[in-house]
Amino acid sequence: MSPRLTALDALHRALGATMTDFAGWDMPLRYGSEREEHLAVRTKAGLFDLSHMGEITVSGPQAGELLDHALVGFISALGVLRARYTMICREDGGILDDLIVYRTAEHEFMVVANASNAQVVLDALTERAAGFDAVVRDDRDAYALLAVQGPEANDILASLTEADLPALKYYALLPATVAGKQVWLARTGYTGEDGFEIFCAPADAEHLWQALTEAGAPRGLVPAGLSCRDTLRLEAGMPLYGHELDTSLTPFDAGLGRVVRFDKTTNGGEFVGRKALEAAAAQAESNPPRKLVGLVSEGKRVPRAEYAVVSAAAEGESTVIGRITSGAPSPTLGKPIAIAYVDAAFAAPGATVAVDVRGKHEPVEVVALPFYKRAR
Amino acid sequence: MSNPQHLQYSKDHEWLTAADADGVSTVGITEHAATALGDIVYVQLPAVGDIVTAGETCGELESTKSVSDLYSPASGEVTEVNEAVTDEPGLVNSAAFEGGWLFKLKVSEAPADLLSADEYSEFTKS
Numbered sequence: 001m002s003p004r005l006t007a008l009d010a011l012h013r014a015l016g017a018t019m020t021d022f023a024g025w026d027m028p029l030r031y032g033s034e035r036e037e038h039l040a041v042r043t044k045a046g047l048f049d050l051s052h053m054g055e056i057t058v059s060g061p062q063a064g065e066l067l068d069h070a071l072v073g074f075i076s077a078l079g080v081l082r083a084r085y086t087m088i089c090r091e092d093g094g095i096l097d098d099l100i101v102y103r104t105a106e107h108e109f110m111v112v113a114n115a116s117n118a119q120v121v122l123d124a125l126t127e128r129a130a131g132f133d134a135v136v137r138d139d140r141d142a143y144a145l146l147a148v149q150g151p152e153a154n155d156i157l158a159s160l161t162e163a164d165l166p167a168l169k170y171y172a173l174l175p176a177t178v179a180g181k182q183v184w185l186a187r188t189g190y191t192g193e194d195g196f197e198i199f200c201a202p203a204d205a206e207h208l209w210q211a212l213t214e215a216g217a218p219r220g221l222v223p224a225g226l227s228c229r230d231t232l233r234l235e236a237g238m239p240l241y242g243h244e245l246d247t248s249l250t251p252f253d254a255g256l257g258r259v260v261r262f263d264k265t266t267n268g269g270e271f272v273g274r275k276a277l278e279a280a281a282a283q284a285e286s287n288p289p290r291k292l293v294g295l296v297s298e299g300k301r302v303p304r305a306e307y308a309v310v311s312a313a314a315e316g317e318s319t320v321i322g323r324i325t326s327g328a329p330s331p332t333l334g335k336p337i338a339i340a341y342v343d344a345a346f347a348a349p350g351a352t353v354a355v356d357v358r359g360k361h362e363p364v365e366v367v368a369l370p371f372y373k374r375a376r
Numbered sequence: 377m378s379n380p381q382h383l384q385y386s387k388d389h390e391w392l393t394a395a396d397a398d399g400v401s402t403v404g405i406t407e408h409a410a411t412a413l414g415d416i417v418y419v420q421l422p423a424v425g426d427i428v429t430a431g432e433t434c435g436e437l438e439s440t441k442s443v444s445d446l447y448s449p450a451s452g453e454v455t456e457v458n459e460a461v462t463d464e465p466g467l468v469n470s471a472a473f474e475g476g477w478l479f480k481l482k483v484s485e486a487p488a489d490l491l492s493a494d495e496y497s498e499f500t501k502s
Contacts, residue, residue: 329417
C-alpha cells in the first residue's frame with residue numbers, strides 16, 4: 001500500500017525534506033539538521049505539518065455523555081472552547097490511545113487521536129456510541145494540521161490574525177481567521193513550548209504554511225520535522241504512544257492516573273474500564289509496579305528504546321530493573337536522556353543505576369520528569 | 377550531492393582513498409550515509425593497531441534517532457584514527473569527505489566490488 005500524503009507533500013519535497021514512513025503516512029523527518037530545528041523551537045519557533053493526526057468529530061445532544069462513557073476523562077464537564085488531555089482504555093484498563101479532546105460547541109467535540117491509532121479509536125468510539133444520541137464522524141480527511149511552536153509563536157500568529165491571542169489560554173481553542181483562512185486555532189502542542197495548533201481545510205494548508213513561513217522567517221521560524229518533535233516531547237517528559245503507553249499498561253502504570261476521573265456524574269458514573277482502573281489505582285497506591293522515570297547520562301552513548309535498565313554499572317553484580325521506552329541525545333541539555341520504566345525501589349530521583357548499551361553498562365542518574373520546563 | 381571522483385565506495389556507504397606511498401588509505405562514510413543518519417552525536421572508532429576485515433563491523437555511529445554499525449570497506453591494519461570526529465562528531469555531517477574522515481588503514485586486501493564515484497551515485501539513486 002502506498003503511503004498517504006499530506007496536503008503539504010509537494011512543499012516538503014521542494015524544501016528538501018528527508019521523508020519517512022510514519023503510521024502509513026509519508027511525513028517530513030527533518031529538513032536539515034534536526035538539532036538545529038529542535039533548538040529553533042526552544043529559542044525562536046518551528047513550523048510543523050501534523051496532518052497525519054486523526055480527527056474524529058463527535059456531535060449530538062449526548063456527545064458529552066458518550067465521551068464520558070468511552071474515555072477515562074470527565075469530558076462533559078469541559079467548557080466550550082477548551083481542550084483536555086485524556087485517554088481511551090479497554091475494558092481491562094489497557095490504554096488504546098492518548099487523545100486531546102477539543103470542545104468546539106455545546107454539542108460537538110473534536111477528538112484528536114495518534115495517526116497510528118486513529119482507526120482503532122474511531123472503531124471504539126463508533127461501537128461505544130450505541131444507545132447514545134450522538135454521531136461519530138471520521139474527519140481525518142477534513143483537516144490538515146499545522147503547528148507553530150516556540151517562544152516567538154505568539155508574535156508570529158499575531159501578525160496574521162485578529163484573534164484575541166492573549167485571551168486564548170493554554171489548552172483552549174477559537175474559531176479564527178488566519179492569513180484569510182477559516183481555521184480552528186488551538187493553544188496546544190507537544191514540544192513543551194508555548195504554541196498553536198491550526199486545524200484547517202487541506203486546500204488551505206499550503207497558503208497558511210507560506211504565510212506562516214513569511215511572517216515567521218524574520219523571527220527565526222524554521223520548518224521542523226518529526227525527528228525534532230520527538231526529542232522536544234522527550235525533553236518535556238510527554239509520553240508517546242507505542243513507547244511510554246500501550247495496551248499492556250494502564251494510565252496508573254504510566255504515572256498518568258490523574259487523567260482517570262472516577263468522579264464522573266454522567267452514565268451513573270460508569271465508563272469503559274472503570275472496574276479495572278479502580279484496581280489499578282489501588283495497586284498504584286499500595287504496591288506500585290514499575291514507575292516511569294527520567295534518566296540522564298554523563299556519557300556519550302545513548303540509551304535507546306527497549307534497552308535494559310540494570311541495578312549497577314558492575315556487570316555480574318547487577319540485575320535487570322527496568323527498560324527504556326524512549327531515549328535520545330538531548331539538544332537542550334547536551335547529554336543523553338531517556339525515559340524508562342524501573343522498579344519502584346530504584347525510582348527515587350538521585351539514584352544511580354545503569355543502562356545496558358549493547359553489552360556495556362553505562363551509569364545513569366534517575367531524575368524526575370520532565371527534563372525541560374520552559375520559563376513562564 | 378556529488379561524490380568525489382578520486383574515491384572508491386562500498387555498498388555499505390564508506391569511501392576509501394587510493395593508497396599512498398606507504399600503502400595507507402583513508403576511510404570515511406559518504407555524505408549520502410551521513411545525511412540518512414541525521415545529526416551524528418557519537419562516533420566509536422577502531423583502535424590504532426586493530427586488524428579490520430572488509431564488510432565487518434569496526435565501530436559505531438550514533439545519531440539522534442539511531443545507532444548504526446560502522447563497517448570497514450577494506451581489510452587491513454588501522455594506523456590512525458581521527459580524534460577530531462570523536463571530539464566533534466558533527467564533522468561527519470558537515471565534512472563527510474574531508475575533515476570528517478574516520479580512520480586510516482594499511483590495506484592488506486580490498487574487495488573487488490568497490491564502486492567508482494559514478495557507480496556509487498547510480499547505486500544510491502534508487
